[in-house]
Amino acid sequence: MKPPSPTSTATPDLWHSYGAPASQARPALPRLHWDWYQNTGPDEALLGDVAGRDVAELGAGSARQAAYLAQVMKPARVIALDSSATQHARSASLYGNVPRLELIQADAATYLAEHPDSLDIAYSIFGAVDFCDPETLLPAVAVALRPGGRLVFSTLGHYNNGTPPATECLPADIPVRLADGSPSTLQRWVLDTPVWEKLLDGAGFDLVISDTVHDLAPDGGKAMTTCLFVARKRVEPHPE
Secondary structure: OOOOOOOOOOOOOOOOOOOOOOOOOOOOOOOOOOOOOOOOOOOHHHHOOOOOOEEEEEOOOOOHHHHHHHHHOOOOEEEEEEOOHHHHHHHHHHHOOOOOEEEEEOOHHHHHHOOOOOEEEEEEEOOHHHHOOHHHHHHHHHHHEEEEEEEEEEEEOOOOOOOOOEOOOOOEEEEEEOOOOOEEEEEEOOEOHHHHHHHHHHOOEEEEEEEEEEEOOOOOOOOEEEEEEEEEEOOOOOOO
């Protein structure tokens, strides 16, 4: 019997088209941004002391931010995690030779759960925290972080069309196009701040910073709100 084609059962790459036109021409980053339009707000200082630390970007895409950290901030290593084969190939072509940068194609929650106590810092800039079930991902981040390790992420404060964030841990279906042009959807979690705070607490994190950044598109377009969270893995008290 003829074996099935590998592509016949493969999961479609929902990120095939994302960033394709611009990824080859984007200049080096002057700093890290967390806001939607990448033009205002805090910088990489939110990550804390990166030098000599083990860092992971969750949903790194083309790894532009991860490459910046690896080159400028002198960590022990930056692991750029992304589940998309297309994005992984782009990151390899752009930044495959950057010292201290490890490019890994993997589901973030799965990888983190399989590497306990391996990281000092994890971060996501509209990355895996937006597109993975936080009830699965956040506990996996806690597993991978060493005690006192830091999680930093930015996420949408409301949907692109202005709809308020969800008041429960429920995703919305976002339309995307597959490689062949056919329509599909992916899930995105756009949650109200109290929901994120409850999820972080339940996953074993103490909240350090909860903030918002409001900015306009560079051409004066619609305003967007970014929610920023900095959390520290809870250090459990030693039993007496």
